[in-house]
Amino acid sequence: MPKYTPPLRDIHFVIHELLSAEKIFASLPAYKEVDKETLNQIIEEAGKFASEIAFPLNQVGDKEGCVRRDDGSVSTPAGFKEAYAQYVEGGWPSLSCDPEYGGQGLPQLLNTVLYEMLNSANQAWAMYPGLSHGAYECLHAHGTPEQKKLYLDKLVSGLWTGTMCLTEPHCGTDLGMLRTTAHATSDGAYSVTGTKIFISSGEHDLSENIIHLVLARLPDSPKGTKGISLFAVPKFLVNPDGSLGERNRVSCGSLEHKMGIHGNATCVMNFDGALGSLVGEPHKGLSAMFVMMNAARLGVGMQSLGLTEVAYQNSVAYAKDRLQMRSLTGPKEPDKAADPIIVHPDVRRMLLTQRAYSEGARAFAYWVALMIDTELNHPDDDVRKDTADMVTLLTPIVKAFLTDNAFTATNEGLQVFGGHGYIAEWGMEQYVRDARITMIYEGTNTIQSLDLLGRKVLGDMGQKLRKFGKIVEAFIEDEGVRKDMQEFIDPLADLASKVEKLTKEIGMKAMMNHDEVGAAAVPYLRLVGHLVYAYFFARMAKIALTNKASPDSFYQAKLFTARFYFAKLLPETAQLIRAASAGSKTLMAMPADLF
Template identity: 70%
Template sequence: MPQYNPPLRDMQFVLHELFNVVDTFRTLPAHADIDVDTVNAVLEEGGKFAAQVVAPINLSGDAEGCALDKTTHEVTPPKGFKEAYAQYVEGGWPALSCDPAFGGQGLPHTVNQCFYEMLNSANQAWTMYPGLSHGAYECLHAHGTDAQKSTYLPKLTSGEWTGTMCLTEPHCGTDLGLLRTKAEPQADGTYKITGAKIFISAGEHDMVDNIIHLVLARLPDAPAGSKGISLFVVPKFLVNADGSLGARNGIYCGGLEHKMGIHANATCQMILDGAVGTLVGQPNKGLAAMFVMMNAARLGVGCQSLGLTEVAYQNAVAYAKDRLQMRALSGVKAPEKAADPIIVHPDVRKMLLTARAYAEGGRALCVYTAMKLDVALNAADADERQEAEDEVALLTPIVKAFITDNGWIATSHCMQVYGGHGFIHEWGMEQYVRDARINMIYEGTNTIQSLDLLGRKVLGDNGKKLKKLGKMVAAFVEEEGVREDMQEFINPLADLGEKVTKLTMEIGMKAMGNPEEVGSAAVDYLRVVGHLVYAYLWARMAKVALDKQDSGDTFYTAKLHTARFYFAKLLPETASLIRTARAGVAPLMAMDEALF
């Protein structure tokens, strides 16, 4: 059975030594009283909950899965899930970053991000039950009426109720403009909603008294396409005026998806049969309102793969130090044993260091993005809020796609470290691989994220957001480039920054003649920009480690070794990616589709 140890030391490094997050919090009126000790204490307790309560039911939950009673449409999660959720609520964890006006603790999203990384390492499928509640909370907090806020937000904040988002339908996929679910207005101001939704994570379960569904549907006079979509809040049980639960609403689970991974999460086919809902935001503007939840979910999915990368790495390292097989090519390393531990072999180390570099780089990116989200939501100055919002917008598709691609690579490598045992369920590694694979697909496939980055976030504003990133990188290069001991990090960072600028201009010019050029280059382009962001973060981490390498703390020695590995073995991938991005659309579209 796999084990999990919360990476508190590295979290503290990223939070307090790399980004000095408390200094940023002090500039935000809502978080001005947060100090280092508070952050560390919360995460230490959160780590205990993840490791001691949630992690032990991960392997068993995957084996057991969820059960649907087709007569009552009720879903039962695996053994221990409901009890773990009760402890989660009792500990006040759902309220961590929620508004105190609705019973929240008002802590920064940055702290919640680190807590959720640990939950995802411990048990991604379980974490999905409360996970989407945060997105539902944020959506209603931003766009709900006063009545909706007072009815739903306190219960979502406390965790007494959970939330979902009901977007896609069997024929839609990501193209939500095709959805057919209908919303008929009623005389009392509510709507009767009819249709079918699929792939609804945690759509039905018995862990809470009520589930709050955010549903996209069309009004009778709605225009075609995405401009005719409205958003509705549809509770599993109707809520009476006094807050008590009323009649069962006409929304229920018609079937459970049989999936490759995340078996312990109830991925539901939801049927709406005249379900009663209320409008969220403006008619036909539902997609814009839903993007609050969708963007939160995209950041959350990146966090899921970060969590899996970390826990897979931890277990693969433990196995590699213990597993004996063959001798090192350079000579015997463990003469007292029948063979050397496999960690002596170069390629095993390459796989382990790949996972480690992607985990630590992903952690830095997730914390940085969450810190900027806190600024976007809480800074007193409007311009400062807008600057941070733009940065979060640029980084969101990178968090979602780059971290999940890397999570797939890392978990696959870690399974490979185990050899044949990696393919066996009881060791836990094959579950991490299966669970990681969905993260590249849902909440907008990674191709969708790549199109969003290149088409909307970069070319859509003539590179304005990207130029801000470039200036930040250039400023760091100029400041640290004079240090001899930083050259191995600064030179490749500066080189890649220049290449990204040239590549962006080249794709933009080609796209003016043929928009398909964006589609052909987007996936490679996102990975190149992802590496630019990681290279910048790794260079910053290397600087801190260099400054403290004589402290006697081997943490900094390990950080430097990992940074050097990243720049030597992982960053060079960008050379081939730039070449394939420049190859253009012709090799993809030249062949007649009849020849496929």
């Protein structure tokens, strides 16, 4: 049986020592009362819920899956409903929500920590409240006063849940092709008709109502993405006083049979003249939905961090216990039949890869969450603009780089377990299966790469990237004089220079041939992802070196991990630069009929 212990020590390190979150909160009027003690107490309680309530249901959910009944209703696995009721009772859905609608008004950073631990514990279960929080954010930003009054307090409390309905059988990423329609009714509502697929949490028994956010076309809509509108379509119609009315004409046509995340109901949803209300302006639905989509992309990053962490924890426990052969430098435990496999260099490579990807992801993702808090709450317009630019630039990297790394980390975990990793009872093969979807949904990682390079970097002539580059440059200038930091500063500076040079090179090529962007995008995103991680590992190494005399072995381990990252993982960037520079010719030269 797998195990999970919330990594509180590293969480505290990132929040308090690396990011100095309390100082940031002191500059934000909404959070000036949030102190270290408050943060730690909430994080500790969140860890208890994740490890004691959600985690024991992870393998149950994978084994049982969801069941669609003849009437179209869906039952979740044993214990899921009860766990969700405890989640609601504990006030967790309202953690970072607006107090005007019953929220606790706490920072997004806390919500991010909560979801890391929930996803380590049970990714499939965590998707139900996770999507609901995204629906809340979308309606909070773009809903009408009437929609906010009807829906937000119920979503904030967790009494109701939410979904986003984008994909159709014939179109996924290319939403300009969608066919779902919406027609105005005589009473000001809209009748929505169409079929959506791959709808996570589309139908279930956890909440008394589900608010579907549905993309559809009005009769007079322009073609393409400029003709898409967004509608709030409830499972049960809502009366003016907030009570539930009759069942709406929306139903689960079937459940998808999936590789992983079996405990989450991934549905084919049929809208047969279902009544809903327009969210935002007509034909501007995609921009409104992007609030939820971007929240979901950051949320998928948290899924990946969670899976990386729990896979690492179980791999380490197994490697310390499993006896196999002798160390190449002589027996380490001669009183036993063999040495534990943690003595073998390649097992250590796999474990340290998992650890580095977990610790790098935590530092990066928490920093982005803290910037979101700053973007939404700082009194200075320029600060809000700068942090908004950083969040815009880094969101596709959080989604794609973290998910790629999570799939690597879970696979490495399975390999550490050997044959036992392939057996369900140990839990590792589930983590591999669950991690694989993260590279696909909420925009495939190739789409994220195109978004980063095409829109976020070349789209503004590198302006946002230069803002991040200045952050890195300032750190290099400050710490470059320290002799004990050279092993981290030198490769960081070298990589920053090469990213700048490569970006200019791709930009010049793209002026002549847009395929150059498509050919370079995926290695380019990983390259910039490594630049971000190198920056954070250098910062973490600085803190560890400063505390090298501390009796706390945590700092020693942090330094070992940073050195491993720079020595064994960062060299991937050389290959990535060559691949991105190689251009599109060898990809596009072969005629399609020769494939």
